[in-house]
Amino acid sequence: MTRSSDARTPLPAFQLGIILFIQAAEPITASVIFPFVNQFVLESGVTGGDERKVGYYAGIIGSLFFLSEFVTVLFWSRLSDRIGRKPVLLAGMVGLFVTILSAGLSKSYAAFALSRCIQGAFNGNVGVAKNVMVEITDSSNIADAFSFLPPVWTMGNTFGPLIGGELADPGSRWPGTFGKIPFFIEYPYFLPCATASFFALLCSILGALVLKETHPTKLAEKRQSNLAASRRDYGSINNESVEEYPAAEDTSSAADASSPSIRSVLIQPIVISLTTHAFQAVTMESFRTLLPLMLSTSIHLGGLALSSARIGTIMAIWGFCNGGFQLVFFARAIRKFGPKKTFGIAYGSYAICFALYPIMSYFAKRANGVDAKVICVLVVQLSCFVLGAMSYGSNQLFIIAAVPGQNSLATVNGLTQMVSSIMRSLAPSISSSLFSLSVEHNLLGGYLVYLIIVLTIMVGLYAASRLPDKIEGGR
Structure with a gap:
């Protein structure tokens, strides 16, 4: 993060918007199950028909999610230091897409809990997005950038349950349309999960196309690579330019030391x-x-x-x-x-x-x-x-x-x-x-x-x- 004591620097609106869009995928995919998770637990048979035990098993699913996130979050953050912020963020979005889709196709309690557990592991890269926000701002505008985080998470936690509540069990809610499709009868919670997973997929595609890498070491490597390419193309060698960026070995060392x-x-x-x-x-x-x-x-x-x-x-x-x-x-x-x-x-x-x-x-x-x-x-x-x-x-x-x-x-x-x-x-x-x-x-x-x-x-x-x-x- 560049430090500045001057007037406020304008926010990089486009890149910040992409990061916030990616951030929104996480609360949406995390909270979409809230309206129907208790019903799923009851229908899965794990409680033996005892409704008093539903809260206990539903609580296990919630705890597994956050415990998996706890175990993996540092791994994702340190991996982003080695391979860059962008690939880690994209991997997380693809992981959310697959795991929430898998939850929608689950019939047993164990399969649903496992999907939720793995989803939490991919959700562990949430800290990497904050790294990007720090790296694209300075001290004059970082508060403005971070002021967008609570609204994004709030909106995600609002729309997630809304999707889950409105689209769960479509066969019963709309018997004239979805009720005629056996798939939605067999998998009553696939539609809300698929909708949430589509948002994660959209984030991964958008990020792959327009999100820029922000890790300082990776940016230096890119500049060095571009400089080397221009020298090959034009044959111009300038000793001062050679020392402007670290050598490949030095960059690698920097990456190793970056964690x-x-x-x-x-x-x-x-x-x-x-x-x-x-x-x-x-x-x-x-x-x-x-x-x-x-x-x-x-x-x-x-x-x-x-x-x-x-x-x-x-x-x-x-x-x-x-x-x-x-x-x-x-x-x-x-x-x-x-x-x-x-x-x-x-x-x-x-x-x-x-x-x-x-x-x-x-x-x-x-x-x-x-x-x-x-x-x-x-x-x-x-x-x-x-x-x-x-x-x-x-x-x-x-x-x-x-x-x-x-x-x-x-x-x-x-x-x-x-x-x-x-x-x-x-x-x-x-x-x-x-x-x-x-x-x-x-x-x-x-x-x-x-x-x-x-x-x-x-x-x-x-x-x-x-x-x-x-x-x-x-x-």
Whole structure:
């Protein structure tokens, strides 16, 4: 990333757009199964017809995805240092295309889980896209570039379930058309998976045609190759030009040295930034897990007893609002308040989100339903979460600024994604289990889970106080 203290550099809109388009494929293919995974588990027979076990087996599928991502993310990042960013990104897109298509053709629980597991492995190259974003920006416009990430992921996580919900079991939904095709009767979840896989395939084709390589070493090799070719063509030899780029052996050495050890990059600023990233990831994923759980739970157990359709509508509206807010206000907040203040305010707002759950439940119990007071509290809660989502982008800026050198970028981004993956694999099971325990044993009136998470956020805010007041090129 080129450092600049001058006026903001214009964003490379076309290349940034291609990278964001590729990024969108990952949340779409990851979330397309959410609306029908529980039904698939039940129909697969793995539960023996016991509906109470569905959540357990569905949770295993979700955990396998993120655990596979955790295991492979550093491999992809370091591989991109050796062979370049572009081939690794394209391999990931092709892998997503094949694996989500395979999931749609699965009949058994084991086959579906295996497909999901392999899909998570290919999804591990998500950190490589962030490397590209860093390499095509500088310190004057990187906040603007990263402000597009939350909207892209939000939109992907909105459209994925929308595709899965609308296109699942087309034979039953449209008996006059798809119902007459035996294939869609035999494979009821192929259509949504195929639609999502087509998007991944489109990304791979588009990337192959127009995405440019950004790795500095690979760019130097290309320039050196072009220079050598021009010398052969024109016979002009200039000693000064010969030394402008490293020799082939030196370039190879640079590539070998471009993947430093994990221990060498774990300097204090990186450790602090990764710690706050871990708190942010587990908090955000806990909220995403508890929101639909609380909204669907019976009122007397502390929920709102909303239907799946209403929950889907709420989450879709929330997703669009979140994406638009991040796009409009994130970069402005960074320039006005700086990354540290932005992170502190945003992450602190998560505490309000969780503290509002008991209040919302209290009003729902009094009204024995969802009245205007409950809706007002829900709107405030989701607004606070939209503000809290700014903590993701601001924390990314600290991580990038703390990278000790260009050759460490892929390793650090790989570590960041590993931390995110392991937190996202643990948060759903931990938060939902705490919710069940709190309700089942009436711990703190059934609200103990929210107190524990709020206290966790307080610890995260303490960790955030160790972040530097300014980052290079920032406030």
